[in-house]
Amino acid sequence: MKTILNALAEPNRLQIVELLRxxxxxxxxxxxxxxxxxxxxxxxxxxxxxxxxVEVQPIANRRYYKLRPEPFKELDTWVDSYKHLWNERFDRLEDYLHKVKRKEVDDE
Incomplete structure (x- = not known):
């Protein structure tokens, strides 16, 4: 995972990946x-x-580069593992904000 993130962290490489999409x-x-x-x-x-x-496909005297799906599936799985955590935190924040709002209304 770290290798993939390091590779994608460089702006020019990210642009290349965007082109290869x-x-x-x-x-x-x-x-x-x-x-x-x-x-x-x-x-x-x-x-x-x-x-x-990416992977390389030599065709005649040219080398074609294309994206490999596996690293992006791995990234998706990794990000997914955080979704539950963040959703839970957002739910707690929403509850807190509702309590604050109710308190403000009650204090008026």
Whole structure:
């Protein structure tokens, strides 16, 4: 999990992931869309590949990068584990705010 989050924490890599949501792209495609140098894009793709976020498909003399679904399922499961906790806290906050509001009305 930590490896995935570290890979996605860098803004340029996150932009690359956003581009790849629409489908596989070559390094050249990504370079053109993000207006970055090819070595920079390749470096970011290497990190994303090593973290398991993307995979490479060589077709003829081109290398297509595409997102792997597994890391995003893992992220979703991780975020889901916090939903119950936050919902419970929001419910308690809502109860508290109702009590404060009632007290204000009673004090008037």
């Amino acid at each position: 629409d489908g596989p792209l070559t390094v050249g495609d990504i370079t053109d869309k993000l207006r970055m140098n090819q070595p920079q894009v390749s470096k970011h793709l290497r990190v994303l590949n090593q973290s398991g976020v």
